[in-house]
Amino acid sequence: MTTRPDEELADLAAELVRIPTENPPGDERPCAEFVVDWFAERGIDARLVEEPSADRAQAVAWVGDDPTDGDDSEGANPDEYGDDADGTTLVLNGHLDVVPAGDPERWDRDPFAGVVEDGTLHGRGSADMKTGLAVAMLALRDLAPEIEAGDLDGTVVFHGAMGEETGDPGTRTLVEAGYGGDCAVVLEPTDFRVGTSAKGVVTYRVGVAGSASHASHPDQGTNALDAARPVLAAIDDYDERLREREDPLVGRAYATVTEFEAGTDSNMAVLPDRAEFLLDRRILPDETIEAVEAEIADLLAETERRTGVETDLTPVEHYASAGIPTDHALAERFRRLSAETADAPREPWGLEAATDAREFVAAGTPAIIWGPGNLSQAHAADERIDLGDAALALEILKRAATESLSPK
Template identity: 45%
Template sequence: MPRERASGTDSELIELVSELVKIESENPPGNEKPVAEFVANWFDGEGIDAEVIEKPFEDRPQVVAQVGSGDPTLVLNGHTDVYPAGDRSRWEHDPYGAEIADGKLYGRGSVDMKLGLSLAMLTAKNLKPEIESGGLDGSIIVHAPIGQETGDPGTLALIEEGYGGDYAVVLEPTRMETVTSNKGLAWYDITVNGEPGHSARPDSGVNAIEEAHALVGRLLEYDDELRQREHELVGPAYANLTQIEGGLTGNMIPEKMTLRLERRFFPNETVDEMDEEVGALLEDVASEYDLDIEWERVSSYESTDAPTNSYPAEVFRKHSSDVAGVSTEPAGRPWAADTRWFINHTDVPAITWGPGDSALCGRYDEHFDIDEAETGLDILQRASREILSTSDD
């Protein structure tokens, strides 16, 4: 029978999430190591085999833990990095205090995704007796990868090390909807070149910031045009201006100005297609306004377009509906997820699923609802039991 879920603020789940939230693991710069050490030690204390993987970056270790060796193998994936906390004076609750108020747990990374990682860890622990006794045929692998927030191939490295499994669940916050489609994104640095000069004689140079005025206007129009495109599961496309840098000092005409453009694209589109689209747009702007423009794609996330009727998708829809009344309709999300490493690079059926609201990711006073989190643990363990009971023998 499914294990009864605990309730209240002193449950094992909330204690574990609290400990993880209190460990700062911001990325950038990529400070996941303390969390990886905690996760590895926790598994060791629970008698679960865990391995520290120093790939793809030696100074940013990842953790893999495994319970059992039978088939099928279910991978539970929860990344260790979190967004920077930003201006801490804007937080009502300490971003690394794991404070609890009004049935919610607050902190940077609480919902994205120290909660998801905790769910994976506890599910492995709680199902361990049934797996080892033969009550369940299959096995569980827990991924604790680095670098999801910056597009680093942490999960891909774990897969390439042989920890791919038969099915995978990436435990991002989806309000327990079963997500099979995620947008991709590509980051472009676009530099407008001018000529330096002394600001006392502004006409002695070519002001790159002023030159960029037409470019910014065209990129805003581009975003408006993209918002008219719609995907049934992930919503509209976007082109967001997210960073700007230019000028060397206050009394010089700036020689360069660089904009960061973030292009969010649909599950059925590719990074190469985005390169062609953005490149053609910038070529037109440069020609029309006689601008000296250089650009490069500096990073990208592939989109995810998985079958909506895969076995893990059907199992999680059923249990989420039965326990929490969650919709059984196919779902997508407008953000990228590590699910792409399974779907696009292996034949492992994978979904994105988890409690919590993704609208709170990266926000001040990020938090999750404790009752929803406990319900999520219950559903995850029910669904995992069903999957692990499915043997090919």
């Protein structure tokens, strides 16, 4: 019996969910191997990319010219944003990793069972973003005959990247290895809204110095917990000022303490001699990481000058902000088709979260963020996605790719 397209999509997405790729630790290789084998069985060029980590291999596939021939990884000229800037090499980008499922007791179903019920796929990664990967895989396969026959002029490249959830350079490595293009679609769950910009984020570990003493003689030392209070207060004031900065698409900048630790490696009757906390700084598209770093350093230096509290600062991870013009041809095309097919809003929009679109924009390649599923399901317990929306996404993606690659 022939499998209907919606059943095929459901089966493929469910099978991807059943391959655990939690990050951390980041065990993407089994999923990457599955993807490469799936393409190879259908006669489509595909390979594993073992950089930056063989244990966390990535998957690439393409129809059309081998994207590494001539190394077109620099992408389109940013000055060519406009009517026909979407070019002839289209990259469909997704990430293989998912955030940890956490306590299974919080889930109604096994998070890695890939259960399909009443047209909904349940499980970790169903929305973010194994279903998006499945949509991209089927789109590339379905477009292959027309590209190989010359009816469509160009190449479609698929990325199954590692490490997106923790800021690892998976997509960046693929672009630098030559698997880039003239434009890219990053298939995050956006409910078919077209994101042309996204916030960035930098996380710092801030250390606060104290001096240890026994809790029976607290005045003989300096409790690092107390020393941290004015530093935390200064960050609260900084956050209040940041909230006055706002981008029309992605919202406000923020500075938030997300984790605090002190005294956990010592006797419980000893004042901690050091406290550490994580500082999460959300970055707007018009801010640079250099300016943010200078602000944080100045903030801590001023706090030390006023209070005498010594601190140290260590970067943990950084996702750059990214943006392209809202009227870019690729964005306009996906807005139009999403409105016609899925009744999606047509107004410009941006994401408050960081995505791998930044890696394309940094390389000079225009990229949008678009896909089926709701962002509220990303990272949530009982994560799920409407497979009817996934089927619409496949239809829209194939129509958009056909328009992008049709001979001018």
